Amino acid sequence: MKKELIFNQRINVTQPKLPDYKMYTELLKEIWENKWLTNDGPLHERFKEQVKKTLLVENAELFTNGHLALEIALKSLDLSGEVITTPFTFASTTHAISNCGLTPVFCDIDPLTYNIDPDKIEQLITPNTSAIVAVHVFGTPCDVGRIEEIAKKHQLKVIYDAAHAFGVEINGQGIGSFGDISMFSLHATKVFHSIEGGLLTYKEKRLAAKIKSLKNFGITSPETVDYIGTNAKMNEFQAAMGLCNLESIRNDIHSRGKVYEAYLEGLNDLPLVRTLIQQDGVKPNYAYFPMVLPSREERDQLFESLKGYNVFARKYFYPLCNQFSCYKNFGFETPIAKDISDGVLCLPMYADLKVEQVQQITEIIKLELGEQLE
Numbered sequence: 249m250k251k252e253l254i255f256n257q258r259i260n261v262t263q264p265k266l267p268d269y270k271m272y273t274e275l276l277k278e279i280w281e282n283k284w285l286t287n288d289g290p291l292h293e294r295f296k297e298q299v300k301k302t303l304l305v306e307n308a309e310l311f312t313n314g315h316l317a318l319e320i321a322l323k324s325l326d327l328s329g330e331v332i333t334t335p336f337t338f339a340s341t342t343h344a345i346s347n348c349g350l351t352p353v354f355c356d357i358d359p360l361t362y363n364i365d366p367d368k369i370e371q372l373i374t375p376n377t378s379a380i381v382a383v384h385v386f387g388t389p390c391d392v393g394r395i396e397e398i399a400k401k402h403q404l405k406v407i408y409d410a411a412h413a414f415g416v417e418i419n420g421q422g423i424g425s426f427g428d429i430s431m432f433s434l435h436a437t438k439v440f441h442s443i444e445g446g447l448l449t450y451k452e453k454r455l456a457a458k459i460k461s462l463k464n465f466g467i468t469s470p471e472t473v474d475y476i477g478t479n480a481k482m483n484e485f486q487a488a489m490g491l492c493n494l495e496s497i498r499n500d501i502h503s504r505g506k507v508y509e510a511y512l513e514g515l516n517d518l519p520l521v522r523t524l525i526q527q528d529g530v531k532p533n534y535a536y537f538p539m540v541l542p543s544r545e546e547r548d549q550l551f552e553s554l555k556g557y558n559v560f561a562r563k564y565f566y567p568l569c570n571q572f573s574c575y576k577n578f579g580f581e582t583p584i585a586k587d588i589s590d591g592v593l594c595l596p597m598y599a600d601l602k603v604e605q606v607q608q609i610t611e612i613i614k615l616e617l618g619e620q621l622e
């Protein structure tokens with residue numbers, strides 16, 4: 249341990265982006281003037297239109313958070329039985345499937361992208377399978393082409409958990425334009441946020457009425473309730489935050505790119521450390537910086553020693569969803585996911601992180617891993 253490398257202040261894995269204070273309070277003034285706080289208010293509508301343009305999608309709806317948006321996506325497609333999904337994700341993905349009365353079937357992941365492995369999906373399909381819920385983990389796109397082929401062949405719906413993928417494009421197409429529905433989380437810790445918030449983008453316009461109704465108790469007109477809905481509406485304060493943060497999203501992603509490059513440069517002479525690959529034709533959003541170490545012991549040791557330097561990394565995603573006690577009985581073997589999950593450590597990554605801070609973090613990692621290997 250080197251004393252001079254200790255940070256004076258805590259460096260967390262993420263730090264929420266806050267917009268210019270005046271810009272936000274200007275919008276709050278509008279809320280006071282409108283006296284309209286929630287239920288599709290004027291800022292909500294403005295935010296929705298702007299976000300569609302940013303994401304290059306035709307259809308979108310806003311929600312109070314990403315998790316409820318994902319549950320509503322699943323409900324709107326009238327799924328039943330089994331859903332093939334990945335265990336290498338946040339608990340929300342699997343919980344959404346289960347909360348909709350569906351059974352998650354865990355498929356192993358690709359060792360380079362950490363996303364669901366299309367080669368392993370078909371062997372899990374049964375007559376009860378109704379959908380694939382894939383996750384663009386860390387903002388890296390899934391193999392959307394292969395997944396679409398499989399879904400077409402077996403008549404399955406495809407829902408993407410794009411919680412990490414705001415702003416990502418594949419050959420100039422918004423990531424939200426693939427599959428039947430995509431869910432983006434606009435939580436404070438994500439690349440782009442509205443404090444809490446969620447967003448669905450979807451292919452078929454005819455889903456609009458149902459999706460809107462499901463987030464407002466299933467109400468379809470003043471005297472009719474046609475679905476067993478919930479309350480998942482986005483309020484005006486959230487929309488105001490979203491509108492402010494949209495102003496800087498391009499710059500924010502650019503700054504994250506600098507952080508990403510500084511990490512790669514700092515870690516490239518550590519052959520034992522694997523970092524996330526970038527794919528051809530993909531415009532990334534640098535949502536996370538995961539590094540994968542050869543074993544759980546090495547990962548855990550580094551995780552602990554970083555804390556001594558005031559650096560708080562996170563074990564995303566460890567444990568796997570199929571290791572949680574509530575899903576243990578599902579008993580699916582996913583050895584590659586287990587390998588990645590045991591070695592993974594997400595390093596601090598946010599737009600306001602300075603390149604010098606990243607250099608200090610990589611210095612620390614080199615020092616500590618050097619000591620571990622001795």
Ligand SMILES: *Cc1c(COP(=O)(O)O)cnc(C)c1O
Nearest residue numbers: 313314315338340411433434435
């Ligand atoms: C954050 C996240 C969610 C849930 O989004 P919230 O907006 O926090 O409800 C779902 N899936 C993944 C992969 C996430 O990272």
